[in-house]
Amino acid sequence: MLELRDVVHVFESGGNERLLLRGATLVVEQPDKAMLCGLGSTERRALAQLLSGRTLPRYGSVRSDADVVVLDLGDAHEPDIESYASGELADRAVVLLTGAPPVARTGLRVFGLHGGEFVPATAPAPFAITMVEIDELRSRVEGELVQAGLPARQAKTVARVLVDADARGHASHGVSLLPTYLRRIAAGGISSDAEPVVTDTAQAMISIDACGGPGQVAAESAARLCADRAAEQGLAAVAVHDNNHVGMLAAYRDPFQERQVVGLLLNISGPAVAAPGAQRPTLGSNALCLVTPGPVGGEPFCIDLATGVVAAGKIRDALNRGVPVTEGWLQDQAGRPTRDPAQLDAGGSIPLFGGYKGLCVTLIVEILAGALAGGLVSPQVSKQRKQPGAVMRCSQLFVGFAVGSFAATDERPTVPALVQVLRQAVLDGYGSPPTEPWFPDQAERRHTELAHSAGVPVPTTVIDELGWARR
Numbered sequence: 001m002l003e004l005r006d007v008v009h010v011f012e013s014g015g016n017e018r019l020l021l022r023g024a025t026l027v028v029e030q031p032d033k034a035m036l037c038g039l040g041s042t043e044r045r046a047l048a049q050l051l052s053g054r055t056l057p058r059y060g061s062v063r064s065d066a067d068v069v070v071l072d073l074g075d076a077h078e079p080d081i082e083s084y085a086s087g088e089l090a091d092r093a094v095v096l097l098t099g100a101p102p103v104a105r106t107g108l109r110v111f112g113l114h115g116g117e118f119v120p121a122t123a124p125a126p127f128a129i130t131m132v133e134i135d136e137l138r139s140r141v142e143g144e145l146v147q148a149g150l151p152a153r154q155a156k157t158v159a160r161v162l163v164d165a166d167a168r169g170h171a172s173h174g175v176s177l178l179p180t181y182l183r184r185i186a187a188g189g190i191s192s193d194a195e196p197v198v199t200d201t202a203q204a205m206i207s208i209d210a211c212g213g214p215g216q217v218a219a220e221s222a223a224r225l226c227a228d229r230a231a232e233q234g235l236a237a238v239a240v241h242d243n244n245h246v247g248m249l250a251a252y253r254d255p256f257q258e259r260q261v262v263g264l265l266l267n268i269s270g271p272a273v274a275a276p277g278a279q280r281p282t283l284g285s286n287a288l289c290l291v292t293p294g295p296v297g298g299e300p301f302c303i304d305l306a307t308g309v310v311a312a313g314k315i316r317d318a319l320n321r322g323v324p325v326t327e328g329w330l331q332d333q334a335g336r337p338t339r340d341p342a343q344l345d346a347g348g349s350i351p352l353f354g355g356y357k358g359l360c361v362t363l364i365v366e367i368l369a370g371a372l373a374g375g376l377v378s379p380q381v382s383k384q385r386k387q388p389g390a391v392m393r394c395s396q397l398f399v400g401f402a403v404g405s406f407a408a409t410d411e412r413p414t415v416p417a418l419v420q421v422l423r424q425a426v427l428d429g430y431g432s433p434p435t436e437p438w439f440p441d442q443a444e445r446r447h448t449e450l451a452h453s454a455g456v457p458v459p460t461t462v463i464d465e466l467g468w469a470r471r
Contacts, residue, residue, distance in 0.1 A: 002028040002051060002068045002093055006437075007060035008116075008450060011046040019131065019454040020046055021057070022116030023169070030067055033084050033094045034109040036118065037102035043113070044072050044097040051095055059446045068093045075099035081107040115457060119323055129321070130463050131455035138163045141178055144466060148185045149192035154217045161216045161251040166456045169447030172313025173248040176320055176462045180385055181214075181245075187389040189382075190214055190244050196221050204229065204236050210243035212391035219246040222398045226263065227255035230400030239373035240396040245269075245384055249289035250304040250444075256291040256400065257300040262415065263291040264399040266369035270381040270392065273308040274349035276356055279335030281349035284378030284394075285312050286365035293403060294416050301419050301441055307362035308350035315341045315350070320459040345385065373397040 009021040020043060028034045036047065049055040050062060051070045069092055073079065077098045084094050085107060102112035102121040110121035115129035132140075138159050145155035158181070166174030184190040194213030198221065201207050206225055210218035222238040229236035249265045256263035269284040285308035292301040306312075310329045318325045324339035332338045333347030344350070352358035370377040374395020382390040403415050413421075423439050430438070437443045463469050 001030060001063070001065055002026070002095060003061075003063045004051075004057075005061050006443075007050075007057045007062060008446060009046070009050055009057045009060075010450070010454060011042075011055075017454060018042075019116060019450070019457075020050075020113075022450070022457060023060070024117045026111070026118045028068070028093045028095055028109075030093045031085075031091045032109060033081075033096070033107065034111065035079065035096040035098060035105070036111050036113060037098055037100050037121070038112045039097055039099055041075065041099070044099070047097055048072055058450070067091075068095065070095045071097065073098040073100075079105070079108070081105070114323075115321055115459075117323070129457040130460050132458050133455050134163060134167060134451050137166070137175060137456050137458065140466075140468060141175060144178060144182060145185075148182050150185070150214065151192075154214055157220050158214050158216045158247075161220075161247040163456065164251045165248040166458070167448050167451035168248070168250070168444040170248055170311075170313075170444075171317040171320075171457070171459075172311045172315075173251075175456075175458055176317060177245070177247070177313070179462065179465045180388075184244070184384060184388045189384065189388050189390050189392070191391070196240075198225070204233055206236070206238040208238060208240045210240055212242055212244065215244035215246035215392075215394070216251075218243050219252055219396060219398075222396060223252035223263070223265075224255045226398040226400040227259040227261045230261045230402050231259035234402045234405040236400045238398040238400075240398075241374040241376075242391060242393050243395060244392045245394070246396060248304060249287050250291070250302040252398075253291045253300050253302055257293045257298075260293045260296070260403045261400045262293065262403060263289075264397075264401075265289040265291065266365050266373075266397045268366060268370040268374070268378045268381060268394055268396075269312075270383040270394070271379055272312045272344075272350055273352050273362070274331065274335070275359055276352060279331070279349070280333070280347075282379060283352075283362055283366070284381060285350055286362050286369070286378065287311075288361075288365055292415060292419055294419075298416075299445075301416075302444070303440055307352060307358055307365065309353045310350060312344060312350060315344045317459075319344075320461050369395055369397040 004026045007021045007024045010017045010019050048070050053064055073096050077100055102110050104110055104121045111118040141159035142155045145158055146152055162175050185192055191212040194211040196218040197209040199207045208218050208222055218240050222240050226236050226238040267287045271281045272285045273283050274281055285306045287306045289304040294300050315325050319341035325341050330338050331349055332343045366377045381394045382392045384392055
């Protein structure tokens with residue numbers, strides 16, 4: 001059997017590193033026959049070495065036993081299926097590498113390589129990915145937002161949050177959101193001249209009226225104020241109301257790391273998830289994030305998740321890339337399971353994770369970040385795509401706890417040290433060393449490394465929509 005799991009692979013070509021796979025998964029069991037198509041000669045050589053175990057992936061795992069045969073068929077080939085399905089190869093797993101286009105063939109599982117992932121030839125025609133250097137991408141996003149009317153300071157904040165999500169491997173909250181933001185600015189749903197209004201409601205509590213401006217601007221202010229106030233007083237809470245989409249909550253981690261404050265960040269969004277057994281989306285795929293500061297000068301440990309089985313943006317990212325979503329991520333407007341990402345905006349819904357336990361978690365976020373912080377709940381939040389001229393009115397709650405506030409002593413282990421104990425405890429639960437990632441922050445770290453060395457993958461559909469290909 002051949003098994004690739006979450007493989008990131010970079011190979012050297014012409015003196016430069018090239019990204020070949022960016023989280024690819026493929027399983028070929030005996031006696032399956034698979035063909036990987038549309039590959040250049042250097043790509044075929046790199047894949048042949050990887051699949052046969054002569055080279056190791058940058059991240060992820062490749063397992064291949066002695067019964068796997070990997071054959072390079074050249075730049076174009078119409079395989080004779082019988083020759084690979086009979087004789088000594090009949091009971092073996094065979095992988096064919098070719099430059100031929102990915103056209104479905106009887107007796108073969110056929111895949112094309114698109115955006116660093118293996119896409120079946122029977123899937124909808126996939127869109128290409130363009131790699132953009134991270135600083136250039138940030139600069140381009142800022143430029144688009146300034147041209148749309150945002151002040152330079154606000155544009156810089158929004159661009160930082162979007163590109164940070166892409167760099168950490170979460171395209172759902174990345175630059176693919178920019179066209180939607182630009183339409184909302186033009187339609188008035190995002191106010192380009194709004195400035196957050198800050199009110200101290202109590203010694204340890206602050207309220208921020210986002211005034212319908214860019215969500216990232218008010219959220220950035222909330223994170224900074226929460227971390228500063230908690231560092232000074234031991235505890236602080238900041239509520240934000242009348243806001244727009246804030247992006248990925250982990251993007252606001254830096255103030256908590258700098259001030260050595262544990263941050264609990266909560267956000268409500270517009271209806272996208274269905275309650276257990278329900279057919280229609282009536283609740284938000286609400287988000288919660290815990291930022292735990294690491295050693296001074298290092299990176300914090302972040303837990304960041306939505307309460308749907310998957311973030312809605314990951315389904316739209318699949319739509320941008322022209323690939324079906326994972327089984328179990330989505331149901332259509334009648335409540336039937338579907339893998340068609342277009343069904344989300346056609347009345348479909350995302351199931352909650354964990355059944356009724358997931359419902360409980362999303363209700364906790366609704367009450368704290370919605371009812372308490374914003375004076376509303378997710379059924380009252382506007383959808384940013386369907387109502388581009390309306391302020392979403394989503395709300396957030398940021399709570400900060402200063403590290404060492406609770407009877408700290410020199411003998412007591414630090415919070416970062418105890419996070420390391422948890423990391424080791426998870427690792428110790430495996431019978432043998434696990435395939436990475438085995439702890440929540442590992443995938444983000446590997447993607448960030450890759451983004452800085454090989455660039456950030458942006459769907460070419462987004463590049464085209466923004467008109468960047470013509471510049």
